[in-house]
Amino acid sequence: MAAGRMRSTRRLRSWIVEQVSSGKYPGLVWDDDAKTMFRIPWKHAGKQDFRKDEDAAIFKAWAEFKGKLTDGVQDNPASWKTRLRCALNKSPEFKEVNDRAQLDISEPYKVYRLVPISEQGLVVPEKKCKEKNTRRSKRRRSESQSDDVNHIKQIKTEDVTSQLVSQRLFKIKDSFSFILKGQTSCLFLSPVQDSFRVAVHYLGQEVLKRHIQGTDVRIMYLPSSLTPPTPSALKGRFPRIPLPEPPPTLPAGPELQALFTLLPFMEKGVVLTSTAQGVYGKRFCQGRVFWTGPHTTMPGLHKMERNAEPVLLFSKDVFKQQLEHYRSNGGEPPQCGITMCFGEELSNREDPSTKLIIVQITLPCAEQEVQNAQTFLQSISFLQSLANQSPLEEITLELVAVPSPDP
Numbered sequence: 248m249a250a251g252r253m254r255s256t257r258r259l260r261s262w263i264v265e266q267v268s269s270g271k272y273p274g275l276v277w278d279d280d281a282k283t284m285f286r287i288p289w290k291h292a293g294k295q296d297f298r299k300d301e302d303a304a305i306f307k308a309w310a311e312f313k314g315k316l317t318d319g320v321q322d323n324p325a326s327w328k329t330r331l332r333c334a335l336n337k338s339p340e341f342k343e344v345n346d347r348a349q350l351d352i353s354e355p356y357k358v359y360r361l362v363p364i365s366e367q368g369l370v371v372p373e374k375k376c377k378e379k380n381t382r383r384s385k386r387r388r389s390e391s392q393s394d395d396v397n398h399i400k401q402i403k404t405e406d407v408t409s410q411l412v413s414q415r416l417f418k419i420k421d422s423f424s425f426i427l428k429g430q431t432s433c434l435f436l437s438p439v440q441d442s443f444r445v446a447v448h449y450l451g452q453e454v455l456k457r458h459i460q461g462t463d464v465r466i467m468y469l470p471s472s473l474t475p476p477t478p479s480a481l482k483g484r485f486p487r488i489p490l491p492e493p494p495p496t497l498p499a500g501p502e503l504q505a506l507f508t509l510l511p512f513m514e515k516g517v518v519l520t521s522t523a524q525g526v527y528g529k530r531f532c533q534g535r536v537f538w539t540g541p542h543t544t545m546p547g548l549h550k551m552e553r554n555a556e557p558v559l560l561f562s563k564d565v566f567k568q569q570l571e572h573y574r575s576n577g578g579e580p581p582q583c584g585i586t587m588c589f590g591e592e593l594s595n596r597e598d599p600s601t602k603l604i605i606v607q608i609t610l611p612c613a614e615q616e617v618q619n620a621q622t623f624l625q626s627i628s629f630l631q632s633l634a635n636q637s638p639l640e641e642i643t644l645e646l647v648a649v650p651s652p653d654p
Contacts, residue, residue: 467516
């Protein structure tokens with residue numbers, strides 16, 4: 248059992264997120280759609296075109312927030328900048344992303360990343376711990392890879408829990424007692440078996456739904472004229488999801504005829520593979536395949552070329568960053584799947600129900616992580632309501648680590 252104390256203090260991370268989201272500081276903007284990185288203006292105060300009211304606005308705001316705008320430094324942009332730079336670099340909640348910075352343009356900026364809580368648990372910022380960490384690192388390198396992975400997971404479970412506790416905006420004392428169970432399992436992606444939930448739609452009507460366990464699946468059309476392969480012939484191959492013949496419930500017309508014409512071109516289909524980096528797709532069929540997903544970085548259409556290199560359709564790293572942001576700040580939960588369109592173009596702005604063949608792939612492992620995060624946020628909301636009921640706005644929190652069930 249571990250007890251944690253929470254203080255009613257406003258942290259740098261929440262302050263930064265609030266300022267970036269406000270849009271009131273020139274040049275202080277999000278650098279990615281997931282809002283895990285942000286740009287901060289970085290023009291030198293000695294530049295001829297330096298504008299104190301714009302280029303140093305965010306630095307002055309931090310100095311004002313910290314109560315450091317004394318008479319001696321009220322008009323010292325360099326001092327304001329140094330103060331915020333040191334705060335960002337010292338905090339384990341931020342990491343400078345050097346390869347995304349632009350310092351040689353007319354409006355230079357740096358980029359910082361909001362470090363997920365699971366990564367913060369592996370950092371010990373105290374200088375006096377450096378020698379100890381060096382000895383630990385040498386011992387870890389001498390251990391087997393499996394032991395090292397288990398050790399890292401243990402660090403995340405123990406250290407990150409205390410950091411989560413310290414971020415909440417209410418105090419802990421002796422007024423209430425509350426047991427928060429099962430939350431340590433949602434601090435990092437659990438080693439749950441990979442699987443795919445696949446739903447096939449013809450002209451907006453669902454015609455097939457399958458749940459495939461494993462890391463690979465092939466979605467293809469199997470002509471009715473062909474003899475299905477025997478179980479022995481399928482041994483060692485990817486699990487297959489055959490596209491069915493159009494059902495009689497579909498309305499007759501030119502669109503139905505186009506669907507019958509398209510299906511044979513999907514004979515060799517598309518293979519999906521789940522790796523440590525994410526879900527990749529590889530097209531083998533003659534028919535065109537377009538896709539949309541939550542982690543696309545380029546605007547416009549996303550086409551899967553035939554017999555080309557596999558395409559990353561779903562990034563697990565980006566999903567984890569979005570999940571940490573959602574767990575820390577609430578808002579919209581991250582998406583847990585992708586959509587493929589066979590034979591026709593599909594953009595993020597189009598209605599999939601108007602297309603001939605739509606295949607929606609959902610990742611149950613990602614869905615489970617989002618559910619864990621939602622449970623965590625509900626628990627925090629409950630704790631906050633308990634604290635509000637206390638005359639002193641204080642409660643006692645006892646964290647009980649509950650081991651996850653075996654896969």
